[in-house]
Amino acid sequence: MTTGSDHALNIPAQCPVSHDFNPFGGSYQEDPAGSLRKARHEQPVFYSPLLDYYVVTRYADIKAIFRDTTSFSAALTLEPITPLREPAIQKLVEHQFDLGPFLVNEDEPIHMRRRRALAEPLNPANVRGWEQYIRDLVTRYIDKFVKKGHADLVADFMWEFPATVALKFMGVPDTEIEQARQFAVGQIMFGFGRPTEEEQVAGCDGMGQYFNHAKKLVAKLKENPDVEGWVPFAIRASQQDPDTIDDRFLVSMMMSGTSAAHETTSNAGANALLTLMRNRNMWDEICEDPSLIPNAVEECLRYSASVVAWRRLCVKSTSVAGVEIPEGAKVLVVTASGSFDDEIFDEPERFDIHRGNAKQHFAFGFGTHTCLGAPLARLEMKIVLEEMSRRLPHMRLVPDQEFEYLPNTSFRGPQNLLVEWNPADNPLPSDRP
Known part of the structure; x- marks a missing residue:
């Protein structure tokens, strides 16, 4: 990393420039917070020529950007970070x-x-009403592998069940859930990675298919808007206030809400299980005392979040940590780095399920854009840890496996998570062969 002006770039003279920062490879994938440790302490805001983004790494600065909705717009949040090529646009x-x-x-x-119009179904009291459904679903997935003595906790469990929960919560009819789930998954590389032209065209094809499928689902739900679900709730709200909730928004809600709920919760659950397997003493503690699980969920979200960075557009020239960010600049706030800021978290690189302020993490954002689905995600993670620790307290990581992550700026979770155990030692007699 160098400091000073780079005359090939239209950036302020005092802004540090990093030609080394690469979120599409290297240590950022395995440990985004650790890869920015030096930047947090020495150059907390820098410009990345690779991305054409200003990168912000410190807790206080990230919090200030999320709060300052006058200077920083959320408008580019879902824009592909790699500009679309012409064949992809045509698709x-x-x-x-x-x-x-x-x-x-x-x-x-x-x-x-x-x-405000959409918040009621996602308040914590209403989300608790989904607990039995989620627990029954988790149980069915564990039932499929508990007697085998081995599993890939991503492929066999965490990749599918959050998508099913999300679609059911959205109000998708049971007969449509499987097809909708296939459309909803796997858009990370399209929006947040460096796809090839072929991959970009395939991503646009999938997005287009899912868009038209979402329109059909919304139309079907509008025929019977009294059913349970978040989209039917929004349809009823649109009847009362069509200027706030219109048909175009309903389709975006069906499509974006489902994809976000799947990707984030799938990765968050897998990250939590991997982190606890790597910190065996903490896993043993929650197996002995399930009352520790709610705070363990918060520490897992801090330590190994599924959303590690988010984006803003600077719409008014603003100073952040002494660096002038010009109007029109794009900003990447690395929330995972903020959640490791030692100004906020004592010994941040230590995983500790007893951490008193673990909940101050940025896993769900901050401010007016804090994730509305956070109560549902927390409930899903809590139930996963409760059921896995109850039924498979003796599971362990398969030795010598390597963990791979999709190369992208913002979403993080292992592609596979292999575990093993002796099924004869399963604590529940009904789980033994």
Whole structure:
């Protein structure tokens, strides 16, 4: 990393420039916070020529950016970080793709109006009503592998079940869940990675298909809007206030809400299980005392979040940590780095399920754009840890496995997570061969 002006770049003279920062490879994938340890302490805001983004790494600065909705817009949050090539654009045209804004990439005043109109189903009291459904679903997945003595906790468990929960919560009919789930998954590389032209075209094809499928699902739900689910709730809200919740927003809600809930919770659960397997003493503690699980969930979210960075557009020239960020600049706030800031978290690189302020993490963002689905994600993670620790306290990582992560700026979770155990030692007699 160098400091000073780079005359090939239209950046302020005092801004540090990093030609080494590469979120698509190297240590960022395995340990995004650790890869930015030096930057946090020495150059907490720097410019990345590779991305054409200003990168922000410190807790206080990230928090200030999330708070300052006047200077920083959420509008580019879902834009592909790699600009679309012409064949990919043509594929979207073929599908007549016209995705409207959603809560995550909207600014005030419409953002808060819509958020308030849609918040009721996701308040903690209402989310608790889903506990038995989620627990039954988790149980069915564990039943499939508990007697085998081995599993890939991503492929056999965490990749599928959060998508099913999300679709059910959205109000997708049971007969449509499987097809909708296939459309909903796997868009990380398209939006946040460095896809090849071929991969980009395939991503746009999938996005276009899912967009048209989401339109059909919304139309079907509008025929019977009294059923349970978040989208039916929004349809009823749209009948009362069509200016706030219109048809275009409903389709975006179906599409973006489902994909986000799947990707984030799948990765968060896998990250938590991997972290606890690597910190065996902490796993043993929650197996002995399940009351520790809620705070363990928070520490897992801090230590190994599924969302590690988010984006903002600077719409008014603003100083952050002494660096002038010009109007029109794109900003990458590395939330995972903020959650390891030693100004906030004592010994941040130590995993500790007893940490008193673990919940101050940025796993769900901060401020007016804090994730509305956080109560549901927390409940899913809590139930996963409760059921896995109850039924498979003796499981362990398969030795010498390597963990791979999709090379992208913002979403993180292992592609596989192999565990093993002796099924004869399963604590529940009904789980033994």
